[in-house]
Amino acid sequence: MIPAAFDYVAPTTVDDAIAALATAGEDAKVLAGGQSLLPVLRMRLATPPVLIDLAKVSELRGVREDGDAIVIGAMTTHYDVLHDALVAEHAALLAETTGTVADPQIRHRGTFGGSLAHADPAADLPAAALALDSEMVIAGPGGRRTVPAAEFFVDLFTTALEPNEILCEIRVPKHTGWHAHYEKFNRVAQAWPIVAVAATLRVDGDSIAEARVGLANMGSTPVRATGVEQALVGQPATAEAINAAAEHAAEGTSPTADGNADAEYRQHLARVLTGRAVSAAVGA
Template sequence: MIPSAFDYVAPSTVEEAVRALAEAGEDAKVLAGGQSLLPVLRMRLAAPSTVVDLGRIAELRGVHEDGDRLVIGAMTTHYDVQRDPLVRQHALLLALATDTVADPQVRHRGTFGGSLAHADPAGDLLAPALALDAEMVVAGPNGRRTVPAEDFFVDYFTTALAPDELLVQVRVPKFSGWGAHYEKFNRVAQAWSIVAVAAAVRVDGGSIAEARVGLTNMASTPVRARGVEEALIGRPATAETIRAAAQHAAEGTQPVTDANADADYRRHLVEVLTSRAVTAAAAG
């Protein structure tokens, strides 16, 4: 199907993009890599009056260090995040999760920030961003503001972005020396997650000193499995400890029943996947 007609704007700076969004009004859509927007346009599930293409804004690409944090430009592709040496050294969980997104073709076009701003609860980058306490830098008519990941994801496909704002950077604390793993369950290799678990663990002297666990597709937004984390910290990094902690994985979640799985099956899956993810992360 051919998309409905729309005006096309391709700004070269963040300021120009914000201005274009403000002028177009709430009916505008932002085009990043097109992984999510283009299929929606083709099916006419959305018919924006204006599409603002961020592809020419050089500022939005790349990864660099800023003190104790990594800064990832919103237009950095999944492929570049996955391979970036700084990400692999300081935020390995993001690299591992990005490697599971769709297929190589999509990873070369889809963007890190685009996936986060799309806020699909089955998307593979939301839970890792939440688990690692990422912060979203947002630009709008009144300047820039920083939104913690726990406040950024609001509901299904809904974020804290206002209609005239766009995501420009993702700031992630450095987790050097932590083990990490992203355990994903899906029907076919290129599909969205039915359930997935993002785990980052720091082991010291055979005990789990720190742990971060995020859940994919267990509610309308990503979920931080704090009950699991609390059951892990300070305890021996053994199979028994991890299995017992994983029993808390479904606490506070609200999984849905859909064509892929029912809610009870998702609750079962999240316990199994949490055990696997934490075990792999603890092994380094």
């Protein structure tokens, strides 16, 4: 189908983008990579009067170091995140997860910030960002504010972003030397995962010193598997200990039922995939 008519604005700075949003009003849509928005526009499930394209805002692209964190611009493509040396060194979980996103064409056009702002609970990157305790830097008329990932994802396709704000960058605490793996289950290649697990762990000697585990498609937002994390800390990095901890994966989750799986099956998958993800991360 053909989208409904809309006005098009292409700002070149963050300030210009914020001003354009203020002028356009709450019904305007912000375009990042467009991999989620454009299909919705073509099906006329969304008919915004104004489309604000961030493609020319160069300050929203790139990866840099900032003390004990790396900072990823919201308009940085999946391809650039996947191939960035800082991400590989300090946030291996993001590199591991990004490599599974859709297909090469999507990874060249889709953006890290666009995926997070879309807030699809079945998407790959929100679970990884949550597991890494990332922080979202948001710009609006009143300046910039920082929101932890745990507070950024509010509900299904809903974030802490106000209608007059944009996501500028994502601060990811360095997890240098941590082991990581992303495990997802889908029925066909390149489809959204029925359930997915993002796991990163710091191993000290033969035991697990710290653990971070995020779940995708186990509720209306990405979920931290805190029960698994607590059960892993201090335990040996063995298959027996990992599988015992993975039994806590479904605790506190509220997965939906749909044509792919019911809630009980998703909870079963969460336990199985958590065991696989952690085992693969530590080589158990």
